[in-house]
Amino acid sequence: MSETVPKWDDLTEEEKRKILAGEPIDIDGIMYKINPHEMECSVTVKRNDGTIEHY
Amino acid sequence: MATFHFTDRGHQEMMSVYFQNTTVPSDFLSTLVNDTVVGTDDWSDVSANVQTGTGYAAQTINRDATAAGWPTGPALDSSEMMITSKTVTHTASGADWIATTAICLVANMATDRLIGYSNITSVTLANGESLSATYKPKLTKV
Numbered sequence: 001m002s003e004t005v006p007k008w009d010d011l012t013e014e015e016k017r018k019i020l021a022g023e024p025i026d027i028d029g030i031m032y033k034i035n036p037h038e039m040e041c042s043v044t045v046k047r048n049d050g051t052i053e054h055y
Numbered sequence: 056m057a058t059f060h061f062t063d064r065g066h067q068e069m070m071s072v073y074f075q076n077t078t079v080p081s082d083f084l085s086t087l088v089n090d091t092v093v094g095t096d097d098w099s100d101v102s103a104n105v106q107t108g109t110g111y112a113a114q115t116i117n118r119d120a121t122a123a124g125w126p127t128g129p130a131l132d133s134s135e136m137m138i139t140s141k142t143v144t145h146t147a148s149g150a151d152w153i154a155t156t157a158i159c160l161v162a163n164m165a166t167d168r169l170i171g172y173s174n175i176t177s178v179t180l181a182n183g184e185s186l187s188a189t190y191k192p193k194l195t196k197v
């Protein structure tokens with residue numbers, strides 16, 4: 001199948017945001033997504049002064 | 056939320072266990088390292104740089120669906136199938152620790168395997184401080 005992969009500079013700001021967030025985007029009926037096999041990991045650090053930091 | 060990546064070894068292990076009935080890990084280990092991990096790394100490439108701080112120990116995550124393992128899911132999270140581990144906590148106890156720059160999910164086997172990793176902003180725990188992590192592997196169905 002021949003198809004034209006969209007160029008980054010041609011994407012809208014919303015499409016770029018979705019791509020960078022790992023969300024799928026629909027361009028001309030084709031779903032695109034990067035890093036399809038990623039995990040998320042919630043990482044927090046509790047400091048001695050009670051502060052919670054998120055990584 | 057830190058982005059967590061499966062390693063090549065992680066993909067290989069999951070496929071070989073499911074399709075070829077190869078040896079399964081007894082459980083999983085949450086580990087802290089001072090290293091920049093890449094997707095082609097296995098545990099043998101990273102283990103020399105594990106956290107050396109006083110009181111550090113890898114934290115066990117059971118290979119089951121109990122509260123000691125992966126109690127949530129697998130279930131669709133938007134368009135992705137996700138499973139969630141228990142929350143593990145690493146606590147500096149006795150002295151300040153060296154910097155942690157990545158956290159790693161290791162399959163506990165005869166030869167330990169690096170399943171996934173997250174390179175994080177360098178964090179140094181002082182004595183008494185703690186780092187908690189909840190692992191959320193995802194597979195996309197798009």
